[in-house]
Amino acid sequence: MLTTDRATAEKYLATRKELADAPVEDVIAALTAMATQIRLWDLEMINRAKLGHIGGDFSVTDILTTLYGAVLNVDPTNPTDPERDRFILSKGHTAGALYSTLAYCGFFPQAELATFAQALSPLNGHPNRTKVPGVETNTGPLGHGFPVAVGHALAAKLQGSPRRTFVVMGDGEMQEGSNWEAAMTAAHYELSSVTAIIDRNRLQQGAGTEDTKTLEPFPDKLASFGFEVRDIPGHDFAALLLATQPSTTGKPVAVIANTVKGKGVSFMENRVEWHHKVPSDEQVTQAVQELTNA
């Protein structure tokens, strides 16, 4: 099991405290810088390991950044605090983005990122809660995170706790029936503490979601399943900050975050092959340039 990087964790907690009272422009500026750092680390990890899912990593980065930078009540120095908010990355293939985010917050030392996918590393290709602090459940097979998140929220309700539960799913992942079963459970039990965020980048492994198996009319489907639906631009921090606010209707919240797969790197954006392609050295150089100058 990895352990807290104390200095980084304390810096993270101090920044969170500062940002809580800061004007929104300052929060957005801080989140923007954080997201750039996370993408750069992620790129480096994938380049070193020659393996990873960079397209989905880059589409989900701004969502993770918003949650860990400004929303979640979590403490890297006490990662198993029973009253923490819960976060589940159901699209577990994008572990690289999660690892970089957790390291950024000090859940474990940044230097560990270099071991990603290496023999005996705690940082497996998919997240493992028994090895990585901050990971709440092991994911990788799609369609598992939402039901587990619903269980967490039920536990909070039974315990009378105000803690919140967030789950992030891929839009392709929404083709799994288990998610719609979980959606019905969340609505039935009026789990308004649940926020399901769907990374709506419109691409899955082999093709576009609408060419593979149509999701639209997606907002209507979620609404008809009993959700308060928030359909937002998924790389817009102001919109993400609003969309992650608590439920206003007493219903569970579904955020459709309209994103771009490969966001931030011109040659990756909206290209299906970057689901799990590994960049060449020249491509890494160009990607670093584009990410840093953005």
Added chain:
Amino acid sequence: MSTPTETPPAAPTFDCRKAFAEEIIALAQEDPRIVAVCNDSVGSSNLTGFRDAFPDRLINVGIAEQDLVGVGAGLANGGMIPFVSAAAPFLTGRALEQIKADVAYSATHVLLCGQSPGMAYGELGPTHHSIEDLSWTRAIPGLRVLVPADPQETRAAVRYAVGNPGGYYIRIPRHAVPAVNPEGTGFELGRSVRLAGHSPGGEDVTVIAIGTLVSRALAAAETLRAEGISVRVINMSTVSPLDADAVLAAARETRGIVTAEEAIVSGGLGAAVASLVVQNQPVPMRLLGLTEFAPTGSTDFLLEHFGLTADGIVAAVREVLGHGGA
């Protein structure tokens, strides 16, 4: 012609997935009932060529494995012959009840093709390792569990399954393997292939292997032969129904049995062989396979880690011999 003293060049290896893809295209050309069903896995199931040749006959249900197998069963009952193809862990684990009720119990002619089984997905970890698939599928009555070990056998197994109605689980290796069966070996349900052995005094121990472990068993037999130990190597191409005759002959005629599989030993090939042996002709046995979830690592690292190597097989044979007494 090369002289026997020369070290042989490394055996060329072949891609079973390619053989699988070519064979189903050839079969589809002959028979319009053949369709392929996949779960957003056109590329990873090697179905790109099939899609190009028969765009209407590739059905992609998206990321939805229970739907995948149910739709496959419906296609079959509707008069088609479906190849239902997906990564082995999700195909078997996610849709196990569909495999049981819609395919096996309903006696439906569906060809379930588990791609990249065992630890082929190395660093992607235990969620993506298909080590339980043999235990799960073997437990379902009537389901035929085929584990081809080389491309020729892959082609033959696929052809057999198309021509002989029933429910099948076919486990198709991801990594290239050497040709292990003698040229011209076909496929017959429930019949294993005997590969090596032959020494004037008879054979000492039997190694029963499947899939990626067959070539490693052959290498182990080579090493042991140099030490005067003769090994009968059996490629158990069908895990269910098992070739009981071959297993019991091995128990009678050799001093012990080693099984080797890229799978969990509880319930897999080793368990199948052991339960037959223990009830009929007990002999010392060693079961090589996994006993726990794998740590992070590449496929080769993990095979090494769990002793699923020629050296691991050599050591197990020695243990069996020691146990059996001189």
